Amino acid sequence: MRLLIVEDEREFAETLRRGLVAEGFTTDVAHTGREGLWRATEHEYDVVVLDIMLPELSGYEVLKRLRAAENWTPVLMLTAKDGEYDEADAFDLGADDYLSKPFSFVVLIARLRALLRRGAPARPAVLEAGDLRLDPSARTVYRGQKRIELTAREFGLLEFLLRRPGTALTKNEILNHVWDAHYDGDENVVEVYIGYLRRKIDTPFGTRTIETVRGVGYRLVDVTRS
Secondary structure (H helix, E strand, C coil): CEEEEECCCHHHHHHHHHHHHHCCCEEEEECCHHHHHHHHHHCCCCEEEEECCCCCCCHHHHHHHHHHCCCCCCEEEEECCCCHHHHHHHHHHCCCEEEECCCCHHHHHHHHHHHHHHCCCCCCCCEEECCEEEECCCCEEEECCEECCCCHHHHHHHHHHHCCCCCCEEHHHHHHHHHCCCCCCCCCHHHHHHHHHHHHHCHHHCECCEEEECCCEEEECCCCEC
16 A cells, blocks of 8 residues: 655654554655645555645645546545644545544554545546536536536535435435544534525525435435426
């Protein structure tokens, strides 16, 4: 397994590299955002460990450019900043996991092994349900010829539903995939965002794309006109 560490603190990066090599990982290191972006673009990695605070390009910008280029290598973000908004920003941009410094090396290894088991999923060019279309790489949503503007969280929720058409999904499943497996807030936030989505993708068009499955959660279906 080949990893890339993008970390500007050289001593910390070297400590990580030595530990990961001892665990059997082939590990490359970059110390700037620009170098990290180049390495992640030019070489194949199983996971990228990406710090947020980097010179030249921030970790956020590196991640944004990777995903815009349809590079779906799993990314675990590191930060010395411990805040839910920083974590939310990382996941909204396409991060797969997130750790705040200081962290246990044992936890880092466990998170990396989990990402390796999951792998980089294939991303189809366009997801569709009736005349509703979502393009993951361009990050656009259309109903027919009408473009629909969504927030990053709404986009992630709709993409998750479109990838599982006809499947009844629980709030917990949605939280784990759209928010993150470590989210410990109120699960009713899912209901709130389903409402936001319906008001944007269904109500103006007289359609019913997202069904409430009583006692379970929600299901995306082929478009039904009211």
